[in-house]
Amino acid sequence: MSNCLLCHSHHLRYVVRYRCTHRPSRQLFRKRAILRCLRCGMMQIDPVPTAEQVRDYYSKPYRQGGFNARASLEHFPVDNLWYLSRGRALRQMAVRHVPAFAERPLRILEIGSGFGHVLWAFKEANESCQLFACEPDQRCRPFLRKCNATVFQSFVDPQESLDELMVSEGPFDLAVLSHVLEHPVSPVAFLSLMASLLGEDGHMLIEVPHTPLDETRWTPNHAPHVSFFVKESLRACLEHAGGTVDFIDTCGSILSSCRSLWYRCFVRAARRVVPHSLRSAVGGKYDSMNVSPDILTMSDVLPLPEFGMYGGDTRAFLRAVVRF
Ligand SMILES: [Zn+2]
Known part of the structure; x- marks a missing residue:
């Protein structure tokens, strides 16, 4: 064991x-x-x-087969409102807790940046921000190029030395780890390695799934996570790595396992029976990760409100702002 x-x-x-x-x-x-x-x-x-x-x-x-969110280079960044809303909410949280971030252009490194919606949200607020992305998936490259991000393709492994290119581009003002920390086999060593890339008064922006005991028991799929965090264990992890936690809280929509069994059965059955087109028509333009093709311009985009909601024991994510 x-x-x-x-x-x-x-x-x-x-x-x-x-x-x-x-x-x-x-x-x-x-x-x-x-x-x-x-x-x-x-x-x-x-x-x-x-x-x-x-x-x-x-x-x-x-x-392969399942962890590809839908993305369209032509419509980026409004191709995926789920990711865009998360990016904007993360940026808002960073500025709220580190007001100096709103005043100057930042050098931002995102690990596991995917298609780059979080980085894009920082660029949207300040065109002079310099963006750096660590993303091994080749298909994300054109999206990251659209953000003008410098891309490192290395896999960050705490047992190996860091990519020389990444080190030479540092130090960074901010490292973003959105849905990353639950994956490495040594989360504390991973954080320490990331902290070594930060400059003086450098910060990290963290988001992970919130998995209280009941959620862990009920969730139908645990893969590919190694760690399952609640607020206390995330705080301990960040502090073990030498960080000072400026902010930590639950956020996002309410966890599905915390709703009644009846509700969950009903929603699952309805999803099987009602066609996607009809659900989109009834539910509006947004259907989880997938965006209706009629959203083509930024002026059509409304933020998904749950990404900016905080507090309580039953929200789906945990967010933190940490100083190193
Ligand atoms: Zn322990």
């Missing part, structure tokens, strides 16, 4: 079987469990994969 990834305690208790419904991920994530540390509350996969296994996984199976 593994030790706790945070406090290294070996007092871990079984929570639930690790579920992996994503076919290409099964080879790595099957026959595992989720354990909870009795000392610090951190939840994690068991056994923890090796760093080599994880690197091989992200080089190919991760992007």
